[in-house]
Amino acid sequence: MSTPKNPEKHASYLPKEKKSKKPFHDTPNLDELEKGPWPSFVTGLKRLAMESDMMVDLLGQLEHSYNTRLGYWKGGTLSVFGYGGGIIPRFSEVGDMFPESKEFHTLRVQPAPANHYSTDMLRQLSNSWNKYGSGLIAFHGQTGNIMFIGAKSDQVQHFFDEINEYGWDLGGAGPCVRTAMACVGSGRCEMSNLDEQRIHRELVNNFMDDMHRPALPYKFKFKVSGCANDCMNSIQRSDFSVIGTWRDDMKVDQEEWKKYVAEKGRQHVHDNIISRCPTSALTLNDDDTLEVNNKDCVRCMHCLNVVPKALSPGDDKGATILIGGKRTLKIGDLFGTVVIPFKKLDTDEDHEELVELAEEIIDFWAENGLEHERCGEMIDRIGLANFLEGIGVDVDPNMVAHPRTSNYVRMDKWDEEAAKWEERKKAG
Amino acid sequence: MAEEKAKPRMPIESGCPDGFQYMHPTMLKNYGNWDYHEHVRPGVLKHVAKSGDELYTVKVGTQRQLGPYEINLLCDIIDQYADGHVRFTLRGTMEIPVADASKVDALVEAITDAGYPIGGTANSVTFISHTQGWLHCDIPGTDASGVVKSMMDELYDEFTHEEMPNRVHITTSCCQINCGGQGDIAINVQHTKPPKINHDLVSNVCERPSVVARCPVAAIRPAMVNGRPSLEVDEKKCICCGACFPPCPPMQINDAEHTKIAIWVGGKNSNARSKPMFHKLVAAGIPNNAPRWPEAAAIVKKILACYKEDAKDWERIGDWIERIGWPRFFEMTELPFTRFHIDNWRGARHTLNASAHIRF
Known part of the structure; x- marks a missing residue:
């Protein structure tokens, strides 16, 4: 076991003397969370409290929560000039006991796609936040924001003005387009089929008005994953999920593949790769080469994950778009489901079409969604076919796990609909 | 002048910033042209680009909430032992890219020495993603x-x-x-258990129709309690999900x-x-x-x-x-x-x- 050495030895990074005026509250519960090998957030809070009365009382309130097992923050209304959202106001219900932290607001700030930073920029953000806020930053919130936790009401505007001048903008809070997320993708990963950096910014930056001035039925999230490994959990966690894929044949470097078979043995290859293919699209030939039935392959990524040196995505890359993923509230969890099986994303026009699709979907949902109804819940209520008609997208068998099993449906327009299919087939 | 001073600053609606300006130079140079990756050891990845360039990634577990002490410490280590760039995963781990293979061991040692664990790659239990x-x-x-x-x-x-x-x-x-x-x-x-309702506060604090609409099982209805408009919960129907608590804090669900x-x-x-x-x-x-x-x-x-x-x-x-x-x-x-x-x-x-x- 690798035992971390005492971080306290890095003395130059620790506050030397207690500058905060308030004495520390007793925090026996929180003190327990300073033990153990994992870095302790409590130790971090205590370091801040050496210099800040606000953090002394924040620790006091947190300890109070640990004692009573209840939370004591209430929301409110607070924003910066020109915006209607992006701040999470927090007022303490036990402000009498802990007056210095009775206002403890969070600013949600959008990071760059895939959360890249230079150390210079991290320091600059940290310095600005030290000046106006608690100094405490969460990298990152579950939607993907940088969370600047702990500012008094009169400091929020100053902090925003300062970081906004050097390139940072607020994220979403409330019924609006939310901060987006993208995987590291093309920046470092050979599995990527997309320009995640571009797609993330194109999509979300087109909707800044819908982010900063909340007026939609509820939240709307974009997430971009470069392949079906979906490291951004976009199918489960976003209203608009962009997942990289390819439609030509996957690439097999037979020499590298044979090296792998020789190293691991045929049994291992059968047990871990061939038999794990969900559509039985792989065959290990007698000469140890790999045969792929690309017509059956669903681009699930398993075999590429196991042998990344030998197996790669094809060249004809693009995206699958799934709509309507969300968590529990209100009707229960929903996966996003396929609305565009394959979207080429090579040219500027391709990218414009993707943004137009997002506009179409958000407009339709803004018009037809009920208050506090996510896009996926609206689709659940009105049916996918009606949603597709509303956004002008043709039906496709890739959109269903299987056709309907219930005959409770009126189908007197069958001939008309069948003719549409034939027409599209003719048009290619 | 007072009026001049009070004039608020208009926000620059710049949105999501350009990521390329913060990206490690090897990532930038080989953007979209990576070939394969290998697992060097737990917590350390090696990516190889089609150009032949290599990039090592050291994955670090943190507290997620970082203050200036932690940020300065980690940034100094990254500057001294890596290349001045860092990214975060959606689960809250730090990934420190470093181009030179010979720097990896010293970087790992410096991070470990500072009290931060290296790991979370491949078939490990990675950092727990968490909420506030x-x-x-x-x-x-x-x-x-x-x-x-x-x-x-x-x-x-x-x-x-x-x-x-x-x-x-x-x-x-x-x-x-x-x-x-x-x-x-x-x-x-x-x-x-169902929410405990403070009927004195409901009419002042809660927009009652939205609270009624929020309930997944239609267990909430408007009611007059002690002569004041409030809400009541059909406790037989209630599934104790807490969906009414955010729009109506007097319906305390926590206990x-x-x-x-x-x-x-x-x-x-x-x-x-x-x-x-x-x-x-x-x-x-x-x-x-x-x-x-x-x-x-x-x-x-x-x-x-x-x-x-x-x-x-x-x-x-x-x-x-x-x-x-x-x-x-x-x-x-x-x-x-x-x-x-x-x-x-x-x-x-x-x-x-x-x-x-x-x-x-």
């Missing part, structure tokens, strides 16, 4: 930061080693809205005793092999036992031990249970199977076994 909890949320039933710190202390070796059948993503959520998302194992608050922890397993975001899966309930009624949550930790460790012992390579927890079946899962983990495991929400019949497929 008592530190900052307005509706939390527990403190995610504390749960995560307690669990990661227990699972430290599993973070720093790659000894699981496949990767394990654990999540926590402080209420049933479940901001933590889907997990191979999810440690989530589960309320067990020191009755707010419990439930554990769910088998969520999977990846499309690899099987389609993505939601996590399923396996244990509930677990005490919300701050500051260390030992009962929840014991169940998580038991599930992980069974999975580690029994699953085949590459099987995620959800894949593993699909192979061995739920009866065997409950037998191995020694968890009780109850009527509450049988879903009764919409679509529930699709979760039942409509076949003669029984394992003996």
Whole structure:
């Protein structure tokens, strides 16, 4: 076991003397969370409290929560000039006991796609936040924001003005387009089929008005994953999920593949790769080469994950778009489901079409969604076919796990609909 | 002049900033042209570009909430031992890219020396993605930061080693809205009693029709209580989900005793092999036992031990249970199977076994 050495030895990074005026509250519960090998957030809070009365009382309130097992923050209304959202106001219900932290607001700030930073920029953000806020930053919130936790009401505007001048903008809070997320993708990963950096910014930056001035039925999230490994959990966690894929044949470097078979043995290859293919699209030939039935392959990524040196995505890359993923509230969890099986994303026009699709979907949902109804819940209520008609997208068998099993449906327009299919087939 | 000074500054609606300006130069140069990757050791990845360029990534577990002391310490290490760039994963680990292979060992040593664990890659238990909890949320039933710190202390070796059948993503959520998302194992608050209503406050604080509309089971209705407009809950219908609490704080759902922890397993975001899966309930009624949550930790460790012992390579927890079946899962983990495991929400019949497929 690798035992971390005492971080306290890095003395130059620790506050030397207690500058905060308030004495520390007793925090026996929180003190327990300073033990153990994992870095302790409590130790971090205590370091801040050496210099800040606000953090002394924040620790006091947190300890109070640990004692009573209840939370004591209430929301409110607070924003910066020109915006209607992006701040999470927090007022303490036990402000009498802990007056210095009775206002403890969070600013949600959008990071760059895939959360890249230079150390210079991290320091600059940290310095600005030290000046106006608690100094405490969460990298990152579950939607993907940088969370600047702990500012008094009169400091929020100053902090925003300062970081906004050097390139940072607020994220979403409330019924609006939310901060987006993208995987590291093309920046470092050979599995990527997309320009995640571009797609993330194109999509979300087109909707800044819908982010900063909340007026939609509820939240709307974009997430971009470069392949079906979906490291951004976009199918489960976003209203608009962009997942990289390819439609030509996957690439097999037979020499590298044979090296792998020789190293691991045929049994291992059968047990871990061939038999794990969900559509039985792989065959290990007698000469140890790999045969792929690309017509059956669903681009699930398993075999590429196991042998990344030998197996790669094809060249004809693009995206699958799934709509309507969300968590529990209100009707229960929903996966996003396929609305565009394959979207080429090579040219500027391709990218414009993707943004137009997002506009179409958000407009339709803004018009037809009920208050506090996510896009996926609206689709659940009105049916996918009606949603597709509303956004002008043709039906496709890739959109269903299987056709309907219930005959409770009126189908007197069958001939008309069948003719549409034939027409599209003719048009290619 | 006073008026001049008071004139507010208009925001620059710049939106999401350009990521290329912060990207490591090797990432920038080889953007979209990577060839393959290798696992050097737990916590260290090697990516090779088509140009032949190499990039090493050292993955670091942190507190997630960082102050200036932590940020300056980590940034100084990154500047001295790596290349001045860093990124964060969605689970809250730091990834430090470094181009020169000869720098990796010294970087790992400096990070370890500063008290930060290296790991979370490949088939390890990676960092637990978590929510705000008592530190900052307005509706939390527990403190995610504390749960995560307690669990990661227990699972430290599993973070720093790659000894699981496949990767394990654990999540926590402080209420049933479940901001933590889907997990191979999810440690989530589960309320067990209806909200306690402060009728004196409802009419002033809550927009009553929106609260009524928010209830998933239509258990809330407007009512006059003590001569004031308020809301009442049909407690027979109420599923104790807490959805009414955010729009109406006088409907307190949290309770020191009755707010419990439930554990769910088998969520999977990846499309690899099987389609993505939601996590399923396996244990509930677990005490919300701050500051260390030992009962929840014991169940998580038991599930992980069974999975580690029994699953085949590459099987995620959800894949593993699909192979061995739920009866065997409950037998191995020694968890009780109850009527509450049988879903009764919409679509529930699709979760039942409509076949003669029984394992003996």
